[in-house]
Amino acid sequence: MGEKMAVNGDTAIAMAWKQINPDVVAAYPITPQTIIVEAFSDYVHDGEVDTEYVCAESEHSALSICVGASAAGSRVATATASAGLAFMWEMLYIAASMRTPIVMAIANRTLSGPINIHCDHSDAMGARDSGWVQIFGENVQEAYDNTLIAFRIAEHMKVRLPTMTCIDGFIITHALERFEPLDVETVRNFLGPYQAVRPLLDLKNPTTYGPIAMPDYYFEIKYQQAVAMEEALKVTRDVMAEFAEVSGRKYDLVDGYQVDDAEYVIVAMGSTAGTLRYVVDQMRADGKKVGTVKVRLFRPFPMEDMAKLLKGKKAVAVMDRAMSPGTGGALYSDVLQSLVGMDDAPLVINYVYGLGGRDVMPGQLTGVFEDLIKGNENRINYMGVRK
Amino acid sequence: MANEKSSELPPGGIITDAGSSERYHTGEWRSQRPEVDKDKCTNCLTCWIYCPDNSIIVENEKMVGFKYTHCKGCGICANQCPAKAITMKEEGL
Numbered sequence: 001m002g003e004k005m006a007v008n009g010d011t012a013i014a015m016a017w018k019q020i021n022p023d024v025v026a027a028y029p030i031t032p033q034t035i036i037v038e039a040f041s042d043y044v045h046d047g048e049v050d051t052e053y054v055c056a057e058s059e060h061s062a063l064s065i066c067v068g069a070s071a072a073g074s075r076v077a078t079a080t081a082s083a084g085l086a087f088m089w090e091m092l093y094i095a096a097s098m099r100t101p102i103v104m105a106i107a108n109r110t111l112s113g114p115i116n117i118h119c120d121h122s123d124a125m126g127a128r129d130s131g132w133v134q135i136f137g138e139n140v141q142e143a144y145d146n147t148l149i150a151f152r153i154a155e156h157m158k159v160r161l162p163t164m165t166c167i168d169g170f171i172i173t174h175a176l177e178r179f180e181p182l183d184v185e186t187v188r189n190f191l192g193p194y195q196a197v198r199p200l201l202d203l204k205n206p207t208t209y210g211p212i213a214m215p216d217y218y219f220e221i222k223y224q225q226a227v228a229m230e231e232a233l234k235v236t237r238d239v240m241a242e243f244a245e246v247s248g249r250k251y252d253l254v255d256g257y258q259v260d261d262a263e264y265v266i267v268a269m270g271s272t273a274g275t276l277r278y279v280v281d282q283m284r285a286d287g288k289k290v291g292t293v294k295v296r297l298f299r300p301f302p303m304e305d306m307a308k309l310l311k312g313k314k315a316v317a318v319m320d321r322a323m324s325p326g327t328g329g330a331l332y333s334d335v336l337q338s339l340v341g342m343d344d345a346p347l348v349i350n351y352v353y354g355l356g357g358r359d360v361m362p363g364q365l366t367g368v369f370e371d372l373i374k375g376n377e378n379r380i381n382y383m384g385v386r387k
Numbered sequence: 388m389a390n391e392k393s394s395e396l397p398p399g400g401i402i403t404d405a406g407s408s409e410r411y412h413t414g415e416w417r418s419q420r421p422e423v424d425k426d427k428c429t430n431c432l433t434c435w436i437y438c439p440d441n442s443i444i445v446e447n448e449k450m451v452g453f454k455y456t457h458c459k460g461c462g463i464c465a466n467q468c469p470a471k472a473i474t475m476k477e478e479g480l
């Protein structure tokens with residue numbers, strides 16, 4: 001520990017994989033995730049890892065290979081973005097259903113069309129209901145830290161669910177930031193050796209993965225995922241606490257900043273959370289009672305934590321970097337659901353923002369706080385669009 | 388009909404019991420049943436090779452009938468039989 005370097009988010013993830021030395025990585029490059037798999041294939045070529053690296057012919061194949069490798073009994077990582085994640089759609093559900101604890105990095109990029117390679121969260125939102133644990137990182141340090149944490153959540157015996165760690169495309173994937181990796185011994189002790197459950201390659205205990213389940217069994221198998229997600233909430237909290245002990249970096253499922261006495265709060269995920277802390281500092285200097293909440297764990301959604309942070313506030317704006325045309329964003333729905341039944345629940349409104357990589361300027365976020373203070377009751381707002 | 392609770396099933400619906408498909412009676416799906424005319428049958432065993440459910444009963448290298456617990460009535464044997472010795476009959480008539 002203690003070594004400081006300047007790397008971009010993609011490289012930080014590749015460095016985490018190098019330290020973890022997964023048994024199998026199967027991937028297909030797609031902007032803005034490409035640096036991860038390029039850097040990692042260098043490590044493979046240079047013999048710095050023992051990983052079986054499979055260059056798949058598509059994302060559908062990449063995740064299929066990961067599912068097979070995980071069922072066979074290996075620790076598996078992959079990465080994708082945007083259309084690549086959409087092309088994995090079928091296999092996402094299968095990975096969750098087979099309880100294969102694959103860890104996947106997502107370099108959040110919008111979905112076409114119009115075709116666009118820049119950041120928003122619409123790719124990850126498409127995977128929202130697939131049964132994957134979803135963690136959003138704010139910066140390069142979190143890109144790395146979340147990767148380590150994700151393996152522990154995914155592989156926990158009470159969870160055994162695939163886990164995706166998301167970072168904002170280009171904004172974090174390609175930007176150089178100061179970053180402190182852990183040393184390799186700390187990483188390997190933190191993760192421990194991989195524990196397979198009924199591996200396919202255990203010929204003494206033959207196992208069938210992915211059998212058909214008719215109406216008499218499907219629901220029961222699916223319900224197991226709901227139970228595992230509930231466990232994942234507790235497990236994530238414990239793993240983050242343990243991570244704080246080894247790294248000195250304290251994380252929570254949702255992080256509040258200046259919320260205790262705040263009257264107006266903005267909730268966001270990803271890199272915008274950092275911009276929001278800056279905006280809060282500026283407005284606090286002017287005596288405004290504002291605060292912000294960063295959502296780190298999106299699935300399972302930490303409703304009780306969210307409710308605790310937002311209790312007693314006058315108004316809340318939820319920032320969604322994706323949209324569900326015809327209703328508000330997904331984060332908005334989850335925040336609203338967290339507040340159901342609360343006495344004097346705050347007014348909660350939604351801002352869809354930053355689509356297709358549209359820059360998010362501090363002044364615009366100040367504008368959102370000012371809307372809240374003025375009493376904007378318009379439920380669904382579009383920040384910065386030329387209407 | 389199954390009665391196990393979700394919590395009693397192996398995670399992910401994996402099957403940890405080798406050969407358990409024997410206990411799954413795919414014969415219940417059948418809407419047509421194959422019947423053989425042994426006068427036409429030459430015991431070439433083409434049906435045995437093709438049957439996807441291992442439901443052609445062979446004794447002493449002779450085709451002797453069908454395992455109706457698992458024959459799901461797909462008709463492949465009847466289609467493949469070079470001697471046209473197998474006919475598919477409606478079930479439940």
Ligand code: SF4
Pocket residue numbers: 423427428429430431432433434435450467468469470471472473
């Ligand atoms: S394929 Fe026809 S002829 Fe050959 S063994 Fe089967 S029933 Fe008899």
Ligand code: SF4
Pocket residue numbers: 421437438439440441442443453457458459460461462463464465
């Ligand atoms: S009908 Fe299909 S399942 Fe039944 S014996 Fe013929 S080939 Fe096998």
